[in-house]
Amino acid sequence: MIELWICGLVAVYAAIRIAFIKNNLLKLPFLNVIGFAVAGSLVLILKDPLSLAAAAAFFIGTTLESNAIASRIAGGKKE
Amino acid sequence: MIDDISILLFGFLAIAGTVMAAFSREKFEKLISVGIIAAGIMPFIIAGGYTDVAIAVSLIAPITTIFILMVCRSDADDYS
Amino acid sequence: MQLFPVKENATVSGQKIYLTNNIKEYQRVWFDMLNGIINIIAAAIVAWIIFVTTDILLGLPKKGGVSGAEAIGRSVEEEGGDLNGGYMIGNIVCSPDASAGTLLAACGVYVYGIYGGLAAVVLVFIGNRICHDKGYAGTTGAIIASFVIWGLSFYGISPEQFIAGMVLAIVTIQGLSHKYSSRLLGKLWRFRS
Numbered sequence: 001m002i003e004l005w006i007c008g009l010v011a012v013y014a015a016i017r018i019a020f021i022k023n024n025l026l027k028l029p030f031l032n033v034i035g036f037a038v039a040g041s042l043v044l045i046l047k048d049p050l051s052l053a054a055a056a057a058f059f060i061g062t063t064l065e066s067n068a069i070a071s072r073i074a075g076g077k078k079e
Numbered sequence: 080m081i082d083d084i085s086i087l088l089f090g091f092l093a094i095a096g097t098v099m100a101a102f103s104r105e106k107f108e109k110l111i112s113v114g115i116i117a118a119g120i121m122p123f124i125i126a127g128g129y130t131d132v133a134i135a136v137s138l139i140a141p142i143t144t145i146f147i148l149m150v151c152r153s154d155a156d157d158y159s
Numbered sequence: 160m161q162l163f164p165v166k167e168n169a170t171v172s173g174q175k176i177y178l179t180n181n182i183k184e185y186q187r188v189w190f191d192m193l194n195g196i197i198n199i200i201a202a203a204i205v206a207w208i209i210f211v212t213t214d215i216l217l218g219l220p221k222k223g224g225v226s227g228a229e230a231i232g233r234s235v236e237e238e239g240g241d242l243n244g245g246y247m248i249g250n251i252v253c254s255p256d257a258s259a260g261t262l263l264a265a266c267g268v269y270v271y272g273i274y275g276g277l278a279a280v281v282l283v284f285i286g287n288r289i290c291h292d293k294g295y296a297g298t299t300g301a302i303i304a305s306f307v308i309w310g311l312s313f314y315g316i317s318p319e320q321f322i323a324g325m326v327l328a329i330v331t332i333q334g335l336s337h338k339y340s341s342r343l344l345g346k347l348w349r350f351r352s
Binding site: 001004005008009011012015016018019024027028031034035038041042045046048050051053054057058061062064065066068069072073 | 080081082084085088089091092095096099105107108110111114115118119121122125126128130131133134137138140141142144145148152
């Protein structure tokens with residue numbers, strides 16, 4: 001049970017730090033930290049093989065989204 | 080199982096994402112805040128037992144962000 | 160768990176009372192919970208060593224894999240950090256690497272033992288293919304981490320503590336200060352090459 005609290009606290013800390021950073025590109029590592037914490041807590045809430053698939057799908061989805069935002073901020077191509 | 084403290088923590092995450100999306104001026108900060116909202120509601124979907132809905136939401140929400148990026152770029156190209 | 164342990168069927172005029180009658184039971188419940196914190200910190204150190212070593216050995220800080228990783232690397236350098244460390248932070252953000260592999264391997268071992276860890280390796284491999292990743296850092300990290308976590312689960316560190324430990328390890332790299340952690344990663348990269 002304490003592991004779930006640790007994941008929740010880490011996510012809240014990263015969300016608070018996102019609000020106070022000015023550079024848009026440096027917000028993305030904190031978004032990745034939120035993705036890690038929520039992916040870990042999905043498996044801790046429900047111990048099921050399907051929730052493992054949900055955690056993997058959620059993490060890959062967040063990584064794809066961060067990749068798209070980062071390449072667009074850098075002036076990249078349409079993806 | 081999810082207990083009261085975890086409900087408070089992840090609920091705060093979803094509300095913080097909404098407030099940040101409402102009060103930000105630049106467009107990339109809004110997109111990142113929408114990502115935080117999606118991350119905040121996922122534990123509640125799993126705790127209700129809907130794991131297949133969770134897989135669908137976690138694949139649809141980031142692709143929607145990519146669609147928004149495509150729309151913004153084509154709007155800027157029309158104006159220039 | 161409840162914050163205040165309840166004595167069975169304790170009622171006062173029909174409503175349950177939530178105060179413990181025995182202060183020793185309250186202390187024992189909290190002591191059992193806090194006993195896991197030392198295990199979580201040990202798991203965090205092991206997970207940190209696994210994923211940083213795998214990433215540096217596979218050459219992640221050499222250059223940015225995608226354009227977003229290069230942009231993050233240059234941003235970290237403008238802040239006062241190290242360029243190679245910034246490239247590694249950018250690669251961790253933009254593609255599934257050994258850190259993602261370790262986390263999903265820990266989740267897999269928690270769900271179903273070593274077979275769950277191997278299923279997580281398959282999922283990370285599919286994710287690497289979806290993100291058009293040229294290297295296979297995620298799959299390598301996941302395989303190494305599955306065996307380490309499953310082996311350590313016989314010696315007292317349970318996989319759930321590894322999940323929390325991995326989250327703490329990623330906070331120390333990406334969540335505290337990009338300037339100092341990129342300098343540390345740059346020093347390790349120069350030590351390797």
